Amino acid sequence: IRDGRVSFLAHACVPRWKQIPIPGNISTFNELEKFIGDAGASLEQPFPIRIEAKTNGLRWFVVGGEGNGVPNPRESFLRSRFLGGLDECEFEGFGIYSQHHKGIATNPTSCLHFHFKTRSEKPFVAHLDDDVVLLPGSTLYLPSQ
Numbered sequence: 267i268r269d270g271r272v273s274f275l276a277h278a279c280v281p282r283w284k285q286i287p288i289p290g291n292i293s294t295f296n297e298l299e300k301f302i303g304d305a306g307a308s309l310e311q312p313f314p315i316r317i318e319a320k321t322n323g324l325r326w327f328v329v330g331g332e333g334n335g336v337p338n339p340r341e342s343f344l345r346s347r348f349l350g351g352l353d354e355c356e357f358e359g360f361g362i363y364s365q366h367h368k369g370i371a372t373n374p375t376s377c378l379h380f381h382f383k384t385r386s387e388k389p390f391v392a393h394l395d396d397d398v399v400l401l402p403g404s405t406l407y408l409p410s411q
Contacts, residue, residue: 278314278362282410288319290402298400299378302363306408312364312371315380319359319404325351326382326392349395356385359394 292301306313327349361380364371372379380394 278409280314280409283316283407284410286406286408288317288400288404288406292404293398293400295376295378295394295398298398299363299376302406302408303365303377305406306363308411309409312362312367313409315361315363315378316407317357317359317361317380317382317404318407320356320401321352321354322399322401323351323353323397324355324357324382324399325349325395325397326390327395328392350392351397352384352390357382358385359383361394 286305288298288301292298302315306315359380359382361378362371363378365377368374368377382392382394384390
C-alpha cells in the first residue's frame with residue numbers, strides 16, 4: 267500500500283444473530299441485496315451479514331492487485347481481477363451492507379460487499395460477484411438488536 271487509500275478492513279463483534287429464511291423467490295444478487303436492505307432497514311449504520319446458502323451457480327472474483335490507476339483507478343482495478351464461476355455448491359459467507367458507502371466499503375453499484383467460502387472438502391474462498399442463483403432453503407443472519 268503506497269498511499270494508504272487501498273486498505274479495507276471490516277470487523278464486527280456480534281453477540282447474537284437473528285436468523286431469517288431467504289424466500290425461494292430471491293435468487294439473484296440484486297434480489298438478495300434488496301432483501302438484505304429491507305430485512306435490515308432498522309439498522310441505521312453499516313451492518314455485518316452472514317449467509318448460509320446453496321446455489322445452482324455463482325460468479326466470483328479475486329483481486330489481483332490494485333491496478334496501475336491508468337487511465338481510471340476504477341477501470342484499472344476491474345482489469346486486475348481474476349474472474350470465475352462455480353456450479354452447484356453450498357457456501358457460507360460474511361459481508362457488510364451499507365446504503366451510504368457505495369464505492370468506499372462496497373462496489374460503486376452495490377450496497378453489499380460479500381466474501382464466501384464453499385462448504386467442501388477443499389474450500390474455495392473469493393468475493394461474490396454480481397451473479398448468483400440461490401436455491402430455496404438459504405438463510406440470512408443479521409445482528410440481533
